[in-house]
Amino acid sequence: MISEFRSRFRARFRFRHLWLGVIGVSLVVLVVLEGLNAPLPPMAAATMVSGLLCLAAFAVPERLFTRYAIGAAAVSCVLTVVEAQLSQRPPNTPGLVELGVLLLLITRAARRCRPLRAAGPAAGSALAAVVLPLRIDAWDNNLLNLIAVIAVCAVPFMVMVGLCLRLYDTLREREREAIRQGQRLEHARELHDFVAHHVTAIVAQTKAARFTAAAGHPQSPEDLDRMLAQIERAGSQALGSMRAMVSSLRDHTTAATTRPTGDPAGLCGLRDLTEEFSEVGPPAELTLAPELADRPLPPGIITTVHRVVQESLTNVRKHATGVGRVEVRIGVRSDDPERLEVSVVDDGQGGASTAAERSVEGGGYGLVGLAERVEKVNGRITAGPRDGGGWHVVAVLPMGKADKANTVDSADVATLGEAAPKVTSSG
Structure with a gap:
């Protein structure tokens, strides 16, 4: 897949450069032909040099553009002033290719350069383009009209084109x-x-083993084997998750399918999560509403439910003290049958101050990420201490197809980058 992509990219790259080469050669030929239109050989050579300098200024890299553009515009102006003093001048064309390139230099300066740096090449190219028709032999009203059109219409139009392209580049980069x-x-x-x-x-399992050993309670080989097996299983699961993330990062074509998602068993897979938690922590009781057993839910909603329960149980394991029981309830809201309510409640010790310390210890990233997930499916989440002690997390999610598109809207992401979503505290 990667080799095929590289071959396609190289083919397009070569095709693009081939077209650019053809266009460049054609413009050089036109500049030479316009130079040969001059009545005198020195004038023809000077016209060719001026036109080629303008073409070079348009093609140079960004770091050389300013000096090349100013230099090409200066040479063009000098040539125009010199030819205007001569009695023999080109009879029909003053250098239309050079005129077009000078106008394009204005556009490139307005698009690529900073405002102050763009002033020099844009003003120089505009002046050179306006006076360039003076090279022609016949000075009449038509010539004056041409100069007026260039000054009043062409130059402002090219500036506007450059500014529009600059805005487009800015929006695309954002x-x-x-x-x-x-x-x-x-x-x-x-x-x-x-x-x-x-x-x-x-x-948590390692701390439990150390606490038991420090307390002087000898552990049987069976207990040690069971605890080490749990640690081994958690480590294997962590490696599997990391492997899935690395796979999604390395292969962008399968990122959507390799990214870890919710349990394929649906909401029933939460039972394995609570049972795993109960093996090394306080007992967690799962209550799943019967009406949800056979009701299909969108994959995004199932994934979000798993994340809410998983993060809440992780926070209980990391920060809660004196927890004797954790209740996990998944059901339909009585006041809104189209809304799913996920509730995780523990009976830990401490009041609001302890709960606040518990929230601060977590660093905030877990709840922030959880709030982002819930908001992504048009839900809302509330977390805070309970009146009788402990902590509760309640998420209300839509049961219909409320998932937002996987593509990230620029305004939404910009908002997330400036200020992460906040979790409503009910304490």
Whole structure:
């Protein structure tokens, strides 16, 4: 796949350069023919040199454009002033190719250069284009009309074209940056949701083993084997998640399919998640509304439900103290049958101050990423301490096809980049 892409890219690259070469050679030939139209050989040579300098100024890299454009415009103006003093001048064409290139130099300066740097090459090229018709032999009203048209219409039009192209380039770059920012946010959420979850399980199990050993309670070989097996399983799951992320980053053509998603078993797969949590932590009880068993839900909603439960259980494992029981409830809201409510509640110790410390310890990235996921499917989430102690997380999600498009809108991503979504606190 990669070799095929490279071969196609090289073929297009060669085709583009072939066309540019043909166009360049054609323009050079036209400049030479216009130079031969001059009555005197020195005048013909000077006309060719001036036209070729203008072509070179248009083709040079960005770092050389300003000096080349100013130099070409200066040579063109000098040649026009000298020819205007001569008695013998070209009878019909003053150098139309050179005139067109000078106008294009104005457009390139307005598009590519900063305002102050664009003033020199744009003004010089405009002056050279306006006076260039004075090279022609017949000075009459038609010549004056041509000069007026160039000064009043052509030059402002080329400036506007350059500014429009500059705006287009800016918008396109912002769109690219928005897409890159959206990809960074998505990868950050995936990294936190999967790897951090499994690593947290490893840390919690290791702390439990050290605490038991420090307390002087000997562990049987069976208990040690069971605990090490759980650590091994969590490590294998973390490696699998990392492998899936690396696969999606390396192969952009299959990113959508290799990216980790929700459990294929649907909401019923949450039972494995709660049972795994209960093995090394307080018991977690899952209550799934019967009406959801046979109701199909959009994949994005199922994935979001998994992330809400997973992140909430991870936070309980990392930050909660004195938790005796965790309740996970998935059901339909009584006031809105088209809304799904996900609730994760623990009975940890401490009031609002302890809950605030618990929130600060987490660094905020988990809840921020969770809020982004919920908002992406037009849902809302609330997290905060409970009155009787403990912590609760409640997410309300649409049960219909409310998933937003996978492509990231530039305005949305720009907003996410400036300020991440906030989780509503009900404490």
